[in-house]
Amino acid sequence: MRTRRSRLAAWVAAVLLIPLALSPAPAAAQASDATVTYVETGNWGTGYGGQITIANAGSTALTDWTIEFDLPPGTAITSLWDAVLTRSGDSYTLTPPSWGAAVPAGGTYGIGFNGTSAAGNDTTPLNCTLNGAPCSGEPGEPDTEPPSAPGGLTVTGTTATTVGLSWDAATDDVGVAGYEVLSGGEVVRAVTGTTATVTGLSPETAYSFTVRAYDTSNNRGPETGTVTATTGEGGTAPAPQDRRVAYFTQWGIYDRGYLVKNLDTSGSAESLTHINYSFGNVNADGQCFMANQLGQGDAWADYGRSFTAGESVDGVGDVWSQDLRGNFNQLRELKEKYPHLKVNISLGGWTWSEHFSDAALTPQSRERMVSSCIDQYLRGNLPLFDGAGGVGSAYGVFDGIDLDWEWPASEGHEHNTVRPEDRENFTALVQEFRDQLDALEAETSREFELTAFLPADPDKIDLGFEMDALMPNFDFITVQGYDYHGAWEDVTNHQSNLLVTPGDPGPRIFAAEVSIDRYLELGVDPADMVLGVPFYSRGWTGVAPGPDGDGLFQSATGPAPGSYEAGIEDWKVIKNLTGFDLHRDDDSGTAWLYDGSTFWTYDDEVSIARKTQWAVDRGLGGVMIWSIDGDDANGTLMDAIDATLG
Structure with missing residues (x-):
């Protein structure tokens, strides 16, 4: 990681990857380059979430596949997504969805599902086969030989609450899975x-660790020798609350009437460390351009707009x-007025990610895109024609680039181009940005940040992002902490819950803990992650009370009316609604309003503070807001964040 950034303590609940159990394969089965593994993504006693991943180590795409397995009694x-499921008793068969789902050479494909299970039951699928061969990829009888013990277990570092470890790879006759x-x-x-990195430890405490390998047939090998480490003193690590990032929307100055000056008069600018201006666009030629070009x-x-004295930050x-x-x-x-503030231009967003795949496709197209973006927003080499003959420069406005490609190698807006190679191309694009920014830093003696907005969905993370290669080039990443559910679904749900909520009907089980845990699993330092929180709500109408009378997890007839878009509303509007009862789940950091027919999932001062404290407790690098124009004139939600961070 870049050395100028802070290193913070971390916390994570481990999600265990479990290789699928095997049965003898038919005599005709051949060795395969494809394997299947299973991970339980959440468990709430009476139910659980899981993901099955097909990994293709071969040189050609796996264009057709059938997975068969049994589940314990x-x-x-x-419910299941991204595959077609058929069931006979305790036996299940998964086949590709109607649109097809080839597993690219050297790539993976994930299938998510929700299930029911008695408390304490092992949910691991049994007798798994992929196209008739064992899910371990080996033909014949199941592999029973465990991996060797890893070597060279070493403590690489400690903080007050974490211990870093490294070791030499184990060997196996078939293949080490983890x-x-x-x-x-x-x-x-x-x-x-x-x-x-083992997290969630107590300060000034001695711990002992060993490591063992497991293979694709669920064989656990012998453990390494023991190493010991003592965590540092409490409070010696830098405080995690050094980043307060707000997205300022270009369009917020219209109907919402939220101007840059409101950041000043509300007190939010003094509390913030970063503003991401959304959005900058990339044209069909793969280059950044100023809007009216x-x-x-x-x-x-x-x-272009001329602000009056009363509308301007400086009063002129x-x-x-x-x-x-x-x-x-x-x-x-x-x-x-606030020299500590950094302002980054955010490129892309939901609608303007259309041309990212093309721009990232080749070394030449990547170089062209990056140089154009740096010229437009950081160098200010290209003029801003204001329509009245005046020419200005963006130099001095922006301190870096925020990348918001939604999403590499997986679905986003319907007009986006999506390619399997987007994942690798995004890594190369980020490297190109970092290289050119480093050159610009040497030229100007200034520092320029590179950040990114990344998804909550573990499937999208795995399909689109090589985190180990990306993170050394980012100053930090912001993680989507909202839009888990909304009125595009016909059942009410939470849009920004921290924890997996008991009884969640899906169709996907989302929670901040699921997303953060996946990034940690991929080796991302928690100090380099900033948790996104929403300053808006999502709503449904035609909602019956349900057994608890609160409207949660109930069918709806459609989206609730909104000021600017059906099914969505700013917090500053929601807080003034009358005739609604307030409900909370403090553990999950959720709040919702219900009046017998209309249901709004939202965050107020209390739940925003809960989310912020959750980020602090887990050693995350701060909090990100989408979007700041949802706050009121007093900056009430921003104050809740600031008071929690201290």
Whole structure:
């Protein structure tokens, strides 16, 4: 990671990857380059979530596949996505969905599901085959030979609450699937690589650790020798609350009436460390461009609008002849008043990710995109034509680039191009950004940040992001902590719960803990992650009370009416609704309003503070807000974050 960034203590609940159990394969079965593994993603006593992953180590795509397995008695799959399921008793068969699902050479494909199971039951599938061969990839009788013991177990570092470990790879006659870190005889971490960070430890405490390998047939090998480590003193690690990141939307200055000046008058600017201006666009040629150069975007909001004295941060009205107007100039004025603030341009977003796949496709296209973005937003080499003959520069406004490609190698907006190679191309694109930014830093003696907004969905994480290769080039990442559910589904649910909620009907089980745990599993330092929180709500109407009378997990007839879009509303509007009862689940950090027909899942001061404290407790690098224009004139939600972070 880049050395100028802080290193913070971490916490994570390990999610254990379990290779599927095997049965003897038919005599005709051949050795396969494809394997299947299973992970339980959440368990709430009467139910659980799981994911099955097909990994293809071959040189050609696996274009057709059939997975067959049994589940233990008392365990059943109730809903499944990204595959077609058929069931006969306790036996299940999975085949590709109607749109097809080839597993690319060297890639993976994930299938998620929810199930029911008695408390304490083992949910691991049994007798698994892939296209008639064992899920371990080996023909004939099941592999019973365990891996060797890993070597060279070493403590690589400690903080007050974490211990870092590394070891040499084990060997196996078929293949090592992963490693388990043990302390006191209990598994405390499961990883696929040869490093791990054990988190959630107590300060000034001695711990002992061993590591063992497991293979694709669920054989556990012998443990390493024991190493010991003592955690550091409490409070010696840097405080995690050094990042308060807010997205400022280009369009918020219109109907919402939220100006850059509101960041000042509400007190939010003083509390924030970063503002991400959303969004910058990439054209069909794969280059960044200022809005009115191609008739797209909103040049008026960006740098064309003249703000009056009462609307301006500095209290001076804009005139036609000045070098820069619009939001860009207001942000520049805000930075002059609050020198600690960093302002980054966020590229892409849901709608403007359309051309990212093309722009990232080749070394030449990547170089062209990155140089154009740096020229436009950081160098200011290209002029901003304001329509009245004036020419200005964006230089001095932006301190870095925030990448918001939604999403590499998986579905996003319907107009987006999606390629299997997006995952590797995104890594190469990020490297190109880092290389050019480093050169610009050497040239200007300034520091320029590179950050990214990354998804909550573990499937999208695995399909689109090579985290081990990406993280050394990012200053930090922000993790989507919202939009888990909404009115595109016909059942009410939480949109931003921290923990997996008992009784969640799906169709996907989301929670902040699930997302954060996946990134930690992939080796991301918790200090380099910032948790996203919503300053808006999602709602349904036509909702019956249900057995608890609160409308949660109940069928709806459609989205609730919203000020700007059906099914969505800013918090500053929601807080003034009347005739609604307030409900909470403090453990999950959720709140919702229900009036007998309309249901709003939202965050108020209490639940926002709960989410912020959760991020602190787990050693995350701060909190991100989408979007700051949902707050009220007093900055009430921002104050709740600031008070919690201290």
